[in-house]
Amino acid sequence: MADYEILYILSTAQTEAQWEASRKYITETITKSSGEIQKEDIWGLRPLASEIKGQRQGYFVHIYFTLPTPKVAEFKFALNIHESMLRFLLTTRIPDPTPKLATTK
Amino acid sequence: MAKKLKLTVKKGKKVKKSLIIRKRKIKPDPFLHAGYAEVDFKDLNNLKRYLTDRGKIVPRRSSGLTAVRQRQVAKAIKRARLIGLIPFQVD
Numbered sequence: 001m002a003d004y005e006i007l008y009i010l011s012t013a014q015t016e017a018q019w020e021a022s023r024k025y026i027t028e029t030i031t032k033s034s035g036e037i038q039k040e041d042i043w044g045l046r047p048l049a050s051e052i053k054g055q056r057q058g059y060f061v062h063i064y065f066t067l068p069t070p071k072v073a074e075f076k077f078a079l080n081i082h083e084s085m086l087r088f089l090l091t092t093r094i095p096d097p098t099p100k101l102a103t104t105k
Numbered sequence: 106m107a108k109k110l111k112l113t114v115k116k117g118k119k120v121k122k123s124l125i126i127r128k129r130k131i132k133p134d135p136f137l138h139a140g141y142a143e144v145d146f147k148d149l150n151n152l153k154r155y156l157t158d159r160g161k162i163v164p165r166r167s168s169g170l171t172a173v174r175q176r177q178v179a180k181a182i183k184r185a186r187l188i189g190l191i192p193f194q195v196d
Binding site for chain 2: 007009048049050052058062087088089091094
């Protein structure tokens with residue numbers, strides 16, 4: 001089990017209901033593979049700094065979650081073949097501010 | 106050249122500019138102040154300090170960061186570019 005975070009962009013070619021559906025699908029795939037969602041942040045519609053697949057806007061969602069390490073490849077594969085996925089960035093979670101560091105200078 | 110560098114400078118004497126070794130200035134590190142052990146790719150306000158107006162990553166000699174922090178910043182910027190938060194280039 002390890003801590004991860006994911007930021008993914010959904011295509012604007014889809015409707016709001018479809019965004020909701022794909023958001024649910026992604027959270028379900030995490031929980032089905034015995035992961036746990038700690039925090040989900042919906043950033044909503046945002047302009048993209050550079051075009052991705054010919055689109056200038058995207059629906060951003062950010063999740064902090066845990067997942068067993070052998071299941072990560074499977075999860076990535078599921079995201080890759082998802083229809084409305086424009087792009088995603090899956091990284092290990094950056095630790096929160098530590099009080100030790102904050103006090104030193 | 107090596108001998109010349111070792112010469113001690115007497116008061117009032119002019120020294121060639123090329124012989125002066127500048128001490129590296131370490132500038133304040135905003136991520137350290139915030140208490141982060143690593144640099145976050147979502148922390149755009151701080152990351153934008155390390156981009157030129159053309160969208161390039163500022164080199165270490167002018168960012169004034171430590172080597173470890175510079176690598177972390179560069180990685181975070183590249184990640185932010187990939188996910189469409191920061192442009193690859195600004196025209």
